[in-house]
Structure formats: C-alpha cells, structure tokens
Amino acid sequence: MLVLDSAAVSTRGPRPDNQDSAVAGPLLIAIADGVGGNVGGAVASSLVANWLAPLAAGSTGDGADDPVRVVASANERIRAAYTERPRLRTMATTMTAVHSDAQGLALLHIGDSRGYLLHDGELQQISTDHTLVQALIDAGSITPAEAKVHPQRSAVYAALHGADDDVAAVDVLRLDARPGDRLMVCSDGLSDVVPPDVLRDLLAAPGTPAEAAARLRDAALAGPPTDNITVVVADVRESAPGNDPIRVCTVGAATELREETAEALEAVWPGPIPVGLVQHRPR
Secondary structure (H helix, E strand, O other), X not given: OEEEEEXXXXXXXXXXXXXXXXXXXXXXXXXXXXXXXXXXXHHHXXXXXXXXXXXXXXXXXXXXXXXXXXXXXXXXXXXXXXXXXXXXXXXXXOEEEEEEEOOEXXXXXXXOOEEEEEEOOEEEEOOOOOXXXXXXXXXXXXXXXXXXXXXXXXXXXXXXXXXXXXHHHOEEEEEOOOOOOEEEEEOHHHHOOOOHHHHHHHHHOOOOXXXXXXXXXXXXXXXOOOOOEEEEEEEEEEOOOOOOOOOOEEEEHHHOOOHHHHHHHHHHOOOOOOHHHHOOOXX
C-alpha cells in the first residue's frame, strides 16, 4: 500500500483572517479554501478539514473509509451548521484531496484549489479548476493569459456549500502515482502567484516535504501575495508494515476555534469538539 510522507503550512498572507484549512496524514492530504467573500468561509473549510482528518489516519470507524462518503458527510455538516446558524447560510469551501487505499491513490476535487504531481522532474496539474475562466479556456473563448486578468477569474461554479447536488460535482479519479513521486495540494493563494515552472523547481529541489512546503509558502509571500496561502506536500512511498507512525496535522482555520466555528461545531459535531481545536478556543 502507498503512504504519504506529508507536511502542511498555512498563512493568512495579506488577508485579515485565514479561511484556508488543510490536513496532512499518511493516508490523506487535503486543502479546503473557504470561498472568498462568503460569510463563514473559515467555518466551512474547518468543518470539511476536520471531518476528513480521521480518514488521513485510517481511523474513521465503522468501515466508513470511502472518501466520497466522508466528503458527503462533511457537506451535510455544512448544511446542518447553517440550518442551526442562519447567518452562515452563504458559507462554502473548495476541496482538493488525495487519498490512499488498497488500490493506490485517488484525487477528489471541487472548486479552484489545486492538486499537482511531480514525477521524474515533470510537474503535472492533476485537478481541473471549476471556474468560469477555465470553462472559457476549455471552450476556446479566452487564452490562459487572458484568464489571469479576467474580471471574473475568481468565480467558482462548484464548491461544497451543503446543497444536495454538491457531491455529484466532485471530480474523482485514480492517479498514476508511484513511490518516489511528490504530490502537492494548495490553495489559489499559492498557484495564482507562483508560476508553474517555479512550483516545479521548488518541489523538485532536495529536501523533506516540510522544507518544500516552506519554500513554496515563502515564494508566494514574496510574490507579493494576494490571498491566504496554504500548501501540503507529500512524498509517495511504500508502506512498511508496523513501522509507520500515524501523525495527522491540521493547519489554518481548522486549528482556530473562533466563536462562529465553535457555534457551528456545537450544532453539528457528534460528541465533544475535536481535541486539536480545544486548545485554541478563545478564553
């Protein structure tokens, strides 16, 4: 079985708060970016990231290890949260995740966060942006260069916002990834600022996933940045039975238990609020 040696970093960049959340673990890496301008974007990304976190450790319980089912359940939590807290009704989040199972690696994607695969020094974008400008590019109406300055370049047409048909819009595909490859999932705060060739060079440079993630963050901060910046880097390797410590970390909004997040979690979470968040709850 393939496992992911992963690391994640997140910074709010020039924004007043961080609406990105990410998860890094041996069986899953994921990024969730609260859709900009929507009330509760940080809450939506937190709910999704924290619901995915047990999947990263293979500890969902009751055989609930199907990532599509887990995403569907996370989306239901968004709906339950805004039902209880109507001011959060407009919240939404993107999601890009890579999950490892007995068959290999699978990508799950909705929105404009991105997934990349580095293989033999070549960087491939493995996700397709669910944006108006990408649809226009695919139709031949505009060029990629024109898309970068299009007035609606940030408009996403698919995200998780608690609707019944959200999960049907999630792209699910198997990846041709092998031990020695490197994966990255990131918010558009990185991919909109750092050119693809620089992303490739920074990912391909020697060093650990944590070092690569820090290099990428720093490149976006030097951009200059325009948004929150969150990146997860993972090296693909074969599992060594009994020798892989289970370490799962969350970063960004998923670790910041602000008042509105606490209210949403209290409304929908089955049992105590996740331990990783309690220590960050405001006094």
